[in-house]
Amino acid sequence: MNADIRRARRAFWWVGVIVPSAMIALSAVVVLAWLPEIPDPSAIHWGSDGVNGYGPRWIHLVILIGIGGGMVALFAFIALLAHKMPRGGGEPAPDGPQWSATARFLGAANLATAGLMSLTALVSVGVQRGLADAADAPDITAWVFLGFVVMIALGVLGWFLQPLFAPSAGPSDAPATPMPLADHERAVWIKSVTIARSGQIVLGVGVFISIAMAVLLLAQGIPAWWITAAVALLLVGAVVTTLSFRVRASTTGLQVRSAVGWPKIEIPATSISSARAIQIDPFAEFGGWGYRISADGRRGVVLRGGSALEVTRTDGRxxxxxxxxxxTAAAVLATAARKEG
Known part of the structure; x- marks a missing residue:
């Protein structure tokens, strides 16, 4: 581990783990001390006409620790441990710890999330202290707007409190050499790729947390349950459509299609300038798994680390x-591009 990575990881621990966890823990202690002083059921949601959602007292702690603490734990897990998991295809994890701008972003997001969740919990419980009926709780709209201001401010602060880190580029492989095919011969190459176990774990945990929170809110009759359910549904859709892809290289070009049919990416041979095989790290270079856009402008279907096909279009993309x-796929595409050129 070099000095730059050590410094970045140390900053992440403080900005993205220690301080956010302390904020949520201290807020939870205060909320726990205030719970006997608020009505049961208590107000948990406000609308334009005042309180319009109720729940048991303890739901405030569940939301604070479950959503706030859960998000902090999940993002910390992704940033600190995702690189140590085995790659797909039986390949071991890469040597040495990796880091990226995505980890820096997750640290800032943790600090911002903890600030918003802590302030929201303290305000929503604090305004009900001493009330006999939760319906009399004053409106907290102004506090909600303040919470978003605090969240943005903490996010920006968390970003700049961590050092900028750019992973060193690996060796650059030369473009593939076309296959020596006769005029009447054609080459077709087909493979399927499935998301790595590390990606399955991270995405699965995210989906589980979203579904669990939606079920909990629904069971308590909380009106906002459908918002969490919608987020969970979107996550499920994103996961299902990116679990597995079929990759086809032929004389017509490159086709990458999800196992469910969408998304589907096609690059005709006439648009291919060159193709080559490279090695990538999903988190360090693309910030995760699925259909991604990297910091250097590359787009791609990134399901695991290790071997990858990179196609350069005639317009430079x-x-x-x-x-x-x-x-082999790169050689097939190089052959197709030469014949079309």
Missing amino acids: RFVVTVDDAE
Whole structure:
């Protein structure tokens, strides 16, 4: 581990783990001390006409610790441990710890989330202290807007409190050499790729937390349950459509299609300038798994680390898809591009 990575990880621990956890823990202690002083059921949602959602007292702690603490734990897990998990295709994890701008963003997001959740919990419980009926709780709209201001401010602060870190570029492979095919011969290469176990775990945890919170809110009759359910549904859709892809390289060009049919990416041979096999790290270079856009402008279907096919279009844009035997796929596309050129 070099000095830059050590410094970045140390800053992340303080900005993205220690301080956010302390904020949520201290807020939870205060909320716990105030709970006997508020009505039961208590107000948990406000609308234009005042309180319009109720729940048991303890739901405030569940929301604070479950959503706030859960998000902090999930983002910390992704940033600190995702690189240590095995890659897909049986490949071991890369040597040494990795880091990226995505980890820096997650640290800032943790600080921002903790600030918003802590302030919201303290305000929503604090305004009900001493009330006999939760319906008499004053409006907290102004506090909600303040909470978003605090969240943005803490996010910006958290970003700049962490050092800028750019992973060193690996060796650059030369473009693939076209296959020596006769005029009457054609080459077709097809492979399927599935998201790595590390990606499955991270995405699965995120979906589980969203579904669990939606079920909990629904069971308590909280009107806002449908918002969490909608988020969970979107996450499920995103996961299902990015779990597995079929990659096809032929004389017509490159086709990358999800196992469910969408998304589907096609690059015709006439638009291909070159193709090559490379090695990538999903988190450090693309910030995660799925259909991604990297900091250097590359787009791609990134399901695991290791072998990947990179196609450069005639207009300079680059597309990446992680897949085994990328060398052969690159040679097929190089042949197609030469014949069309």
